[in-house]
Amino acid sequence: MNATMDKYTAGFGLSLAVTSLLNAILLLVKETNAGLMNAMKAALGHHWTTHGVIILTLFFMLGFVFSVTKFSEKWDSGKMAWLLVFTALIGAAAIAGFFLPHLPFAGGGAK
């Protein structure tokens, strides 16, 4: 039986889960929206730098916000572990899936 979680472990765990998915969503949106891509390039000189600053800022900000909510009383470490596995894998799979057509077997990049 898992005990109630520490508030920062719960808060930053939930933030990690949310930002793992937002990371993939931001990628999909910027790659399909030239306006956003250009804005991100203009903001900090390179879209990837801006992407990183957005994701890490969200991670810390949401982490502290979730830590002061009563979220930790409703969750336990076991559920959090599964949430992190699912969101990390879904986020990574969404990114890989988006670029998959570039692989040779999918018809991309072959010369």
Place this chain on the structure above:
Amino acid sequence: MFVQGLMFSHVMFGVLAILFGVALFTDTLNACEANRERIKKLSMAVAVFLVLSYLIGGYWYVVFYGAERDIIKAGQWAWAHSFFMEVKEHVFFVPLMLGIYAPIVAYRNDVCRDRGARKLLLTVSTLIILFGIFMEGAGGIISKGLSMGLMGR
């Protein structure tokens, strides 16, 4: 030598994060009073190595990678950039945040007595190791993509 040093450091800190991640996993699996402090230090080391790898690799990517990208994209392994680099540079944020999260779990919980916290830290370290191995493999393919591009010139 500056660029080579950057690349070496980026890969080295990534490998160190994986190795310390394995040590963190093993120690957490056998968590007891004797290794409690070591678990905390290992989790902090994983976080520091991942952040260093991110900052150094990020600087190299933004400042120096452009010329190499053009060579890769003109070569036989264009997908080394258009798939592996694109995936690597964006997926990297997940293990980076996992690495920062590891010391929060290790320092804020008693992993020796709390089975749930132990399971959580084992999960976090496992994900760091698996994502880290993918990063190293993708880095190898990107380097090979550059070689293929240069060979075609």
